[in-house]
Every structure is written in structure tokens, then in C-alpha cells.
Amino acid sequence: MSEQVINLTLKVWRQPGPDAEGEFKEYDAPGINTEMSFLEMLDVVNERLIERGEEPIAFDHDCREGICGSCGMIINGQAHGPMRNTATCQLHMRKFADGDTIVIEPFRATAFPVIRDLVVNRSAFDRIIEAGGYITAPTGSAPEANLIPVPKEVADTAFDAAACIGCGACVAACPNGAAQLFTAAKVAHLNLLPQGQPERWTRVQAMVDEMEAHFGSCSNHRECEAVCPKGISIDFIAMMNRDYLKAQFKNRRLASQSG
Amino acid sequence: MAQATKTRPDADPTQQRPLRRGRGLYSSAVGKKYVMAITGIVLMGYVLAHMVGNLKLYQGAEHMNAYGEWLREIGEPAAPREFLLWVMRVALISAALLHLHAAWGLTRLNWAARQKRYAKRSDYIAADFASRTMRWSGIIVLAFVLFHLADLTFGTANPDFEYGLVYQNVVASFERPVVAVFYIVANLALGVHLYHGAWSIFQSLGAANPRFNALRRGFAIAFTLVVVGGNVSFPIAVMTGVVS
Ligand code: HEM
Ligand code: FES
Numbered sequence: 001m002s003e004q005v006i007n008l009t010l011k012v013w014r015q016p017g018p019d020a021e022g023e024f025k026e027y028d029a030p031g032i033n034t035e036m037s038f039l040e041m042l043d044v045v046n047e048r049l050i051e052r053g054e055e056p057i058a059f060d061h062d063c064r065e066g067i068c069g070s071c072g073m074i075i076n077g078q079a080h081g082p083m084r085n086t087a088t089c090q091l092h093m094r095k096f097a098d099g100d101t102i103v104i105e106p107f108r109a110t111a112f113p114v115i116r117d118l119v120v121n122r123s124a125f126d127r128i129i130e131a132g133g134y135i136t137a138p139t140g141s142a143p144e145a146n147l148i149p150v151p152k153e154v155a156d157t158a159f160d161a162a163a164c165i166g167c168g169a170c171v172a173a174c175p176n177g178a179a180q181l182f183t184a185a186k187v188a189h190l191n192l193l194p195q196g197q198p199e200r201w202t203r204v205q206a207m208v209d210e211m212e213a214h215f216g217s218c219s220n221h222r223e224c225e226a227v228c229p230k231g232i233s234i235d236f237i238a239m240m241n242r243d244y245l246k247a248q249f250k251n252r253r254l255a256s257q258s259g
Numbered sequence: 260m261a262q263a264t265k266t267r268p269d270a271d272p273t274q275q276r277p278l279r280r281g282r283g284l285y286s287s288a289v290g291k292k293y294v295m296a297i298t299g300i301v302l303m304g305y306v307l308a309h310m311v312g313n314l315k316l317y318q319g320a321e322h323m324n325a326y327g328e329w330l331r332e333i334g335e336p337a338a339p340r341e342f343l344l345w346v347m348r349v350a351l352i353s354a355a356l357l358h359l360h361a362a363w364g365l366t367r368l369n370w371a372a373r374q375k376r377y378a379k380r381s382d383y384i385a386a387d388f389a390s391r392t393m394r395w396s397g398i399i400v401l402a403f404v405l406f407h408l409a410d411l412t413f414g415t416a417n418p419d420f421e422y423g424l425v426y427q428n429v430v431a432s433f434e435r436p437v438v439a440v441f442y443i444v445a446n447l448a449l450g451v452h453l454y455h456g457a458w459s460i461f462q463s464l465g466a467a468n469p470r471f472n473a474l475r476r477g478f479a480i481a482f483t484l485v486v487v488g489g490n491v492s493f494p495i496a497v498m499t500g501v502v503s
Contacts, residue, residue, distance in 0.1 A: 074379075221385065
């Protein structure tokens with residue numbers, strides 16, 4: 001598709017601080033090149049705002065290549081916008097048409113309070129990782145990588161789970177504000193691999209319990225899977241449910257195995 | 260990973276009052292979903308058996324009434340009359356109460372976890388009408404069940420009720436159009452509930468498996484059609500005079 005220039009109208013959530021009242025503001029965004037990414041489009045709008053002496057729109061971003069999970073906003077009612085398996089930074093303006101009005105809002109969940117404009121605090125994810133999203137291993141010289149055999153299929157599945165970039169779109173899209181897909185991906189990533197076995201049962205228990213201190217519950221709406229920029233499957237949620245139940249009994253009976 | 264944006268410590272949302280308090284399986288939402296799914300299966304078994312039993316309507320009054328009598332007798336003489344019937348009733352009532360209690364707990368949690376809505380609500384991509392209305396379809400079914408018991412078990416809501424004459428009571432009940440319509444509406448609500456529920460149980464029980472995931476939707480649709488189709492045929496049969 002050839003490069004084009006389109007004119008847009010943006011309706012953006014503006015909120016000066018965590019405790020401030022927010023509101024939607026409308027901005028004209030003429031002359032947008034369709035080869036731009038969504039974030040580049042916002043950069044252009046921000047430069048114009050700065051030139052006019054107005055506050056630029058605050059939004060999170062870092063790698064801009066779909067791997068860090070920093071970016072993320074609700075674009076026309078959908079987390080990361082209209083393109084499936086795509087983070088906001090990888091969404092391109094060719095997905096929009098001349099004359100479109102685009103509504104841009106921050107991710108919403110009780111656990112994700114707005115810091116400013118489109119930036120939300122996703123520290124609750126860090127609490128879940130701290131609860132068990134790690135393995136305990138001696139550091140020092142690196143062990144031989146192929147010392148522990150892992151079946152190819154298992155490695156592939158663990159890798160599918162590990163693709164989670166922790167952007168929070170799953171929570172933002174979920175009608176219940178649940179973090180099941182994120183937590184399940186992080187649990188599965190380690191629980192599938194031999195290196196994750198010593199802490200398998202304490203991990204799932206601790207991470208689910210921490211998750212539930214902040215987020216809603218899973219009603220199997222599947223909305224998370226649909227918006228996930230990494231296409232992570234809700235099968236991991238079923239896997240987590242199973243391990244969580246087993247952990248209730250395993251921890252007590254096999255105390256020595258629970259890490 | 261989630262970004263480390265500096266916030267004032269007192270504004271750290273993760274330090275605020277947790278949504279979940281308490282320990283143990285049932286205090287967890289994952290545990291409550293196990294309860295929902297297992298009690299859901301019990302209730303599914305019941306609605307299926309109830310529908311199949313009622314097909315006796317098409318065999319005439321004698322068969323139907325004998326079936327009603329048999330339900331009271333099962334287990335005799337080893338157990339007293341109506342003993343096994345009461346065992347089933349207690350199991351069903353417990354399942355329904357647990358299902359309701361878990362639904363209430365989860366609903367409160369979910370409302371607290373997502374207080375703000377989006378200004379621009381485009382269509383959901385995957386969440387369907389059935390999954391988003393579980394609590395409302397459930398409440399319609401509950402309201403119907405209460406009326407249904409008053410109508411055909413206790414007879415208080417049925418002026419022509421006569422104990423033991425199951426067939427005649429059903430016909431008398433469905434000859435009132437309001438009752439027949441309520442019955443049909445409630446069954447459609449049950450169908451919507453089952454369309455999501457019968458698919459969802461596998462996920463909640465951790466029994467999802469890529470090998471048969473594709474069959475789950477088919478199972479849910481087939482189960483729903485059988486139960487709702489059978490049930491809805493009864494008032495239609497009475498109103499059209501096929502059964503009288
Ligand atoms: C008493 C009235 C009822 C209410 C208020 C109710 C409510 C609910 C709610 C809110 C859910 C979804 C929970 C969630 O995912 O967050 C649910 C799931 C379910 N319900 Fe009901 N329900 C009722 C009656 C029934 C009946 C009569 C049946 C069966 C015939 C049934 C079968 C199911 C099943 C199979 C599920 C799926 C469980 C799962 O997601 O794993 N429910 N119900
Ligand atoms: S900015 Fe890193 S994923 Fe979008």
C-alpha cells in the first residue's frame with residue numbers, strides 16, 4: 001500500500017495527575033502519514049502541542065518494537081487498537097482512514113490507577129512476579145545449556161507463555177478487570193520447565209493469591225486472548241487453575257517438594 | 260515488564276486494601292469457580308434428567324403420573340418412602356445455594372476490580388452476549404424455579420392443583436398463557452446460561468485440552484438445544500392441544 005496523508009480527529013483522555021479529575025479533549029491531527037506508527041502519530045501531535053505552549057499527551061513507551069510491554073492504551077474501545085496480535089507501538093496509521101475520529105483512553109482497572117493522561121500504574125503486576133515469578137538458582141558460572149533435556153513440545157509451549165510482555169492489555173480488556181492471562185502465562189512459563197519444578201506448587205499458590213489481592217476473577221470471556229499482542233492462549237489459564245487446585249493438596253502432603 | 264514509574268509511596272495502589280481477604284480454596288476466586296463449575300454440572304445433570312423425565316407427557320397421563328409416583332418410591336423398601344427423593348432434593352438445593360453464593364462473591368469482586376467503564380465501547384471481540392449476562396440469565400432462572408416450585412410442587416400458585424396428578428397439573432398450568440410464556444422465557448434464559456456455562460466448565464476445572472477444545476462449543480450447543488428444546492416443547496404442546 002502506498003504512503004498517504006490523512007487527517008484525523010483525536011479524542012484523548014487528559015488527566016494532570018493521579019488524584020486530578022480527568023476529561024476528554026479533542027485535537028485536530030491533520031497531515032498524518034499512514035506509514036507512521038500510532039506512537040509516532042502521537043509524537044507529531046505532541047510536538048504541535050508543545051509549539052503551541054500546551055502540555056503534551058503523556059503515554060508510556062520504550063522499545064517501540066513490540067517487545068517491552070510499556071506501550072498500551074485503549075484505541076476506539078479496544079486495547080492496543082483494532083489490529084490483532086499487535087502492540088500499540090506496532091500499530092500503523094494505515095489502519096485508519098481519512099476523516100476518522102479516534103478515541104484514546106488509558107487502560108482501566110481498579111488495580112491500574114491513572115498516573116497521568118494515558119499512563120497507568122501497573123505495579124500490581126510486579127507484586128505478582130515478586131510473589132513467585134522466578135526460579136531459585138545458584139548464580140556464578142553458567143551451567144551447560146543442554147544439561148537438562150526438555151522435550152521440544154514442552155519447550156515450545158513454555159516459550160509461547162514466555163512471550164508475554166506484561167503490557168496489561170488483558171486486564172484492560174477484561175470486563176472483570178482480571179489478570180488471569182498475565183498470571184497464567186507467567187506461571188506456565190516456569191511451571192512447564194524442569195527448572196521451575198522445585199517451586200511449582202508454592203509458585204502457583206503465591207502468584208494466584210497475590211493476583212486476587214488486586215484483580216477480578218475469570219469468567220472465561222476470552223476477551224484477554226483476543227487483545228493480547230502476543231496471542232497468548234487461555235489454555236494457560238486452565239493450566240493455572242489445575243495447578244492451583246493441586247497445590248492446595250500437594251503443599252501439605254509433600255512438604256519437602258514444595259520448595 | 261510493567262514499568263517502574265515513580266509514584267509517591269502513599270499513592271502506590273498495590274499498598275491499598277486488597278480486594279481479597281482470607282485464605283483457603285473457597286476464599287479464592289479460582290476456588291469459587293471450581294465450586295461454580297461443579298455445582299453447575301450437578302444442576303446440568305438435573306435439568307437434563309428433568310427434561311427427559313417430562314417427555315412422559317407425550318405418553319399420556321397414566322405414564323406421567325406413574326413416573327411421579329416412582330420418584331417418591333425409589334429406594335423402597337430399603338429406604339423409607341421419599342427418602343431418596345429428599346436426598347436428591349437436598350443435594351440440588353445445596354448445589355443451587357453454593358452456586359448462588361459463589362456467583363454473588365465473584366460478582367462483587369469483579370465489580371470492585373473494574374469500576375470505570377470506557378467512554379468508547381466498541382463491540383467486544385470475543386466475550387459474547389451469553390458470557391456477559393450470566394448473572395442476569397441466572398437470576399431469571401432462579402425466579403422461575405421459585406415460581407415453578409410453587410406452581411407444580413407445592414401447588415400454591417396453581418388453583419387447579421391436585422397432589423399426585425402430575426399430568427393434569429402440568430396441563431392446567433400451561434393452559435394459562437402467562438405461565439406458558441414465563442416458562443418459555445425462563446428456558447431461553449437457561450439456554451443462554453448453558454451456552455456459555457457448558458463451554459466454560461472445562462476451563463474452570465482446568466480440564467481444557469487442545470485435543471478436544473474444538474468440541475467444547477459443539478457440546479455446549481448440543482446440550483443447550485436438547486434441554487431447552489425439550490422443555491419448550493411442553494407448553495407449546497399444551498397450548499396447541501397436542502397434549503390436553
Ligand atoms: C440460581 C440461579 C443461578 C445464578 C444466579 C447463576 C449464576 C451464574 C454465574 C454468575 C455464573 C458465571 C460465574 C463466572 O464465571 O464468573 C454461572 C456459571 C454457570 N452456571 Fe449458573 N447460575 C444459576 C443457575 C444455574 C443453573 C440452573 C445451571 C444449570 C442448569 C447453571 C449452570 C452453570 C454453569 C455450568 C456455569 C459455568 C461455570 C463455569 O464457568 O465454570 N447455573 N452461573
Ligand atoms: S513500546 Fe515496547 S512494546 Fe510497545
